[in-house]
Amino acid sequence: MPLTFYLVQAFNGITFGALLFLLASGFTLIFGLMRVVSLTHGAFYLLGGYIGLTALRPLGNFGLAVVAGALAIGLVGVLIERFLLRRVWGQPLAEALLTFGLAFILADAVLMIWGGDPRNVPIPRFLRGSVVAFGLFFPKFRLFTLLLGVGVALFLWWLLACTRVGRIIRAGVDDLEMVAALGINIRAVFTGVFCLGSMLAGLAGVVGGAFLSLYPGADAEILLLGLVVVILGGLGSLEGAVVGSLVVGLLDTFGKAFFPELSYFTIFGPMALVLALRPRGLFGRV
Numbered sequence: 001m002p003l004t005f006y007l008v009q010a011f012n013g014i015t016f017g018a019l020l021f022l023l024a025s026g027f028t029l030i031f032g033l034m035r036v037v038s039l040t041h042g043a044f045y046l047l048g049g050y051i052g053l054t055a056l057r058p059l060g061n062f063g064l065a066v067v068a069g070a071l072a073i074g075l076v077g078v079l080i081e082r083f084l085l086r087r088v089w090g091q092p093l094a095e096a097l098l099t100f101g102l103a104f105i106l107a108d109a110v111l112m113i114w115g116g117d118p119r120n121v122p123i124p125r126f127l128r129g130s131v132v133a134f135g136l137f138f139p140k141f142r143l144f145t146l147l148l149g150v151g152v153a154l155f156l157w158w159l160l161a162c163t164r165v166g167r168i169i170r171a172g173v174d175d176l177e178m179v180a181a182l183g184i185n186i187r188a189v190f191t192g193v194f195c196l197g198s199m200l201a202g203l204a205g206v207v208g209g210a211f212l213s214l215y216p217g218a219d220a221e222i223l224l225l226g227l228v229v230v231i232l233g234g235l236g237s238l239e240g241a242v243v244g245s246l247v248v249g250l251l252d253t254f255g256k257a258f259f260p261e262l263s264y265f266t267i268f269g270p271m272a273l274v275l276a277l278r279p280r281g282l283f284g285r286v
Contacts (some may be wrong), residue, residue, distance in 0.1 A: 004136060009253050015142035017249025018149030019204065019211050021241060023222060024229040025156055026200030028241045029193050031230055036085060036194070037095040041201050042223025043106035048073040048202025049209035049218075050114050053121050062124040062210075069206040070199040077198025081191050107219055116216050121209035145211055149245075152200065156238055169193060225252070225267075232271050234281030243282060 023045055030038050052069030059065055080102065088094035123141050130137040160166035172179045172186040179186045205214075208222070229248050233240025248267060255266030274282060 007136060009257055010250065011136075011138060011142070013250035013253035014246060015146045015249075016211075016253055017246040018146045019208055020222075020225055020229055020249055021149045021245035022145075022152060022204035022207060023201055023226045024233075024241045024245050025152055025238070026197035026204075027226045027230050028233075028236065028238060029156075029197040029200075031235065034190055034193055035092075036081075036089070037092045037099065038085070038194075039096060039099040039223065040080065040103045040106065041197075041226060042219035042221075043103040043110075044073045044077065044198050044201035045205040045208065045222050046110055046214060046219035047076070047106055048205030049121065049214045050110055050119075050205075051202070052206030053119060053209055053214065054114075056121065062122075062127075065121070066203055066206045070203040073202025073205070074195045074199035077201075078191060078195045081194040085194075086187070103219065103223075107216065110219075111216050114214075118213045118215040119209070120213045121206060123210050141210060145207055148207065153238070153242055160238060165189065165192075228267055228271055230281075232274055232281055234283040237281070237283035240281055240283030 023041065026044075027038075027041050030036050030041070048069040051072045052065040055068035056062065056065035059068070080099075084098060084102070085095060088098060127141045127144050130139050131143060132138075160169065168179060168184055168186070168189055172184075172189060204222075208214075208218075212218070225248055229241060229244040231244075232247060233242070233244030247270070251266050251270060252263065255263045259266060
């Protein structure tokens with residue numbers, strides 16, 4: 001096959017990895033840093049996409065639709081964390097069962113409201129078409145997704161590594177009682193983190209609705225890939241989420257191109273190998 005084929009597939013894999021990072025970064029905050037076993041992330045992605053699609057019609061602006069989807073899912077996340085998850089905090093099995101049930105409820109609500117037909121979030125006019133470079137055509141929207149993923153990664157790195165809030169989050173994960181004894185409302189901080197992680201899932205849903213499409217079952221598919229990214233990269237590691245997203249995006253793209261009948265094996269096979277050699281993931285710290 002010509003070199004151009006590999007370059008195009010690599011570009012597609014990297015940009016798909018950027019979309020996965022938008023989802024997995026929120027998953028890393030909730031599952032990796034806070035140790036909350038939340039399986040609603042895929043449902044948040046799907047619900048956020050449909051809310052963004054619905055908001056796009058009256059607003060007429062893709063950016064505002066993304067904000068609407070992110071804010072709506074952030075609010076849903078706050079309500080779930082405050083009134084449900086907080087009651088079972090620190091009980092992994094109860095958290096998993098609760099959020100698993102909520103994921104089914106949200107998926108059924110989406111099906112009831114928006115129906116079962118696949119839908120696409122319209123791409124804004126200025127992001128349609130392609131950019132030509134080195135004789136190759138690169139879709140503008142995929143480039144936008146890549147830049148958005150880089151921007152979110154830089155923001156999260158700054159938040160966790162360079163701010164007082166980030167230090168409180170890391171300290172609260174390691175020693176909750178010590179942070180509370182200093183007079184810090186760590187529960188409120190964790191609610192804010194859960195809200196941010198949920199907002200990132202909603203944002204990913206709107207972008208993913210334009211990048212891929214929205215349909216019943218997309219929540220389970222994207223949740224599965226998000227879990228692979230977090231487990232492969234390592235719990236609580238932003239760097240791991242970045243690398244894991246790129247690895248899974250490339251494996252998924254090249255796997256479907258070369259071995260479509262073994263597309264799942266090309267993702268889970270390397271994951272199993274990494275976990276056999278490094279049970280905590282590539283960048284796992286805990």
